[in-house]
Amino acid sequence: MTILQRIAVIGAGAWGAALANVAARAGRDVVLVARDADAADAVRRAGASPHLPDVALDGAIAVAGGIDAVAGADAVLLVVPAQAHGAVAATLAPVLAPGTPVVACAKGIERGTRRFMTDVIAAALPGATPAILSGPSFAADVARGLPTAVTLAAADDAVAVALAHALGTPTFRPYHATDLRGVEIGGAAKNVLAIAVGIVRGRRLGASAAAALTTRGFAELMRFGRAYGARPETLTGLSGLGDLILTCSSRQSRNFSLGIAIGDGLSPGEARQSGLLAEGAFTAPVLVEMAAERNVDMPIAAAVAAVLDGRLGVDQAIAALTTRPFRAEH
Numbered sequence: 122m123t124i125l126q127r128i129a130v131i132g133a134g135a136w137g138a139a140l141a142n143v144a145a146r147a148g149r150d151v152v153l154v155a156r157d158a159d160a161a162d163a164v165r166r167a168g169a170s171p172h173l174p175d176v177a178l179d180g181a182i183a184v185a186g187g188i189d190a191v192a193g194a195d196a197v198l199l200v201v202p203a204q205a206h207g208a209v210a211a212t213l214a215p216v217l218a219p220g221t222p223v224v225a226c227a228k229g230i231e232r233g234t235r236r237f238m239t240d241v242i243a244a245a246l247p248g249a250t251p252a253i254l255s256g257p258s259f260a261a262d263v264a265r266g267l268p269t270a271v272t273l274a275a276a277d278d279a280v281a282v283a284l285a286h287a288l289g290t291p292t293f294r295p296y297h298a299t300d301l302r303g304v305e306i307g308g309a310a311k312n313v314l315a316i317a318v319g320i321v322r323g324r325r326l327g328a329s330a331a332a333a334l335t336t337r338g339f340a341e342l343m344r345f346g347r348a349y350g351a352r353p354e355t356l357t358g359l360s361g362l363g364d365l366i367l368t369c370s371s372r373q374s375r376n377f378s379l380g381i382a383i384g385d386g387l388s389p390g391e392a393r394q395s396g397l398l399a400e401g402a403f404t405a406p407v408l409v410e411m412a413a414e415r416n417v418d419m420p421i422a423a424a425v426a427a428v429l430d431g432r433l434g435v436d437q438a439i440a441a442l443t444t445r446p447f448r449a450e451h
């Protein structure tokens with residue numbers, strides 16, 4: 122098995138800091154690359170990411186402020202928001218050795234191009250080996266070393282296995298897979314559905330309504346996944362159902378919390394002023410467009426997109442969903 126010893130983590134936000142700690146705990150040589158020199162200085166001074174200030178970075182992690190620090194890396198974890206993946210990946214071209222695994226760690230779909238994350242990486246870095254890491258894992262839990270499990274997929278199983286061994290510890294257990302598409306669809310769609318369940322929670326419609334919406338949301342995720350080539354067993358695994366359950370049930374989730382704020386009465390614009398990254402708000406419109414393109418029925422995702430862009434009020438959206446015709450469950 123190939124040993125991936127030198128790991129570059131690009132993006133010093135909450136998830137980048139958590140994954141840098143993961144790799145350091147697994148015994149790897151880690152460089153964490155912040156956005157620029159000032160951002161790197163701030164992380165060094167605080168010994169933590171400004172997005173995760175309460176969890177110290179492992180002292181063995183080198184913090185850098187420029188892409189040059191990636192030279193010589195055996196694998197790269199790309200941990201910037203989904204909409205920035207393409208631009209940041211493109212900057213790596215001059216410093217990456219051919220074939221280097223580049224692992225997408227964002228959960229979303231690129232707007233405009235409608236590309237999934239590994240396709241974004243393949244387009245920006247044709248010489249690299251795209252991979253994806255996703256699953257039920259809050260940065261704060263992972264950074265602290267609480268037990269978590271995720272899916273790590275690459276088209277070549279040997280690459281997925283090598284990446285899983287490079288990052289895995291008893292408290293961070295990556296399950297390897299080859300279904301890139303299934304992993305990226307689960308991660309992107311669950312954020313949108315979590316906003317819907319958050320809205321229902323914020324509106325105080327009860328735990329039963331939240332469970333119903335999560336389950337019917339999962340049916341949408343499965344339909345979309347089938348239409349776009351995902352394997353069903355991936356969608357029912359950690360990166361699909363597992364992450365949907367986590368994100369639709371915990372206030373630690375920024376997507377769920379965005380939904381709660383809207384359900385509780387804030388306008389979508391006001392709710393988004395928190396400054397926290399809620400990827401589902403960016404993914405919702407593109408997910409709905411892609412569903413329509415392949416005749417996939419996604420009424421919950423469509424309601425989220427319509428509420429977020431102001432076409433539908435929360436009560437109208439709830440009325441639209443609850444007055445749909447009764448139908449067979451499957």
Ligand SMILES: NC(=O)C1=CN([C@@H]2O[C@H](COP(=O)(O)OP(=O)(O)OC[C@H]3O[C@@H](n4cnc5c(N)ncnc54)[C@H](O)[C@@H]3O)[C@@H](O)[C@H]2O)C=CC1
Pocket residue numbers: 132133134135136137156172200201202203205208209226227228229258259260261397398400
């Ligand atoms: N926070 C979490 O618990 C988890 C997050 N993720 C995913 O990881 C991705 C990143 O999320 P977080 O780290 O939590 O967000 P964050 O908001 O904490 O950090 C984002 C980082 O990306 C940097 N950044 C933003 N735009 C950039 C650009 N154009 N160029 C370079 N750097 C840029 C920011 O400076 C910041 O350091 C998201 O797609 C999220 O869904 C996945 C699993 C867990």
Ligand SMILES: O=C(CO)COP(=O)(O)O
Pocket residue numbers: 228256257258259260312364367368373374375376377398399400
């Ligand atoms: O993806 C996550 C947990 O698996 C983090 O969720 P949020 O992005 O909603 O905070």
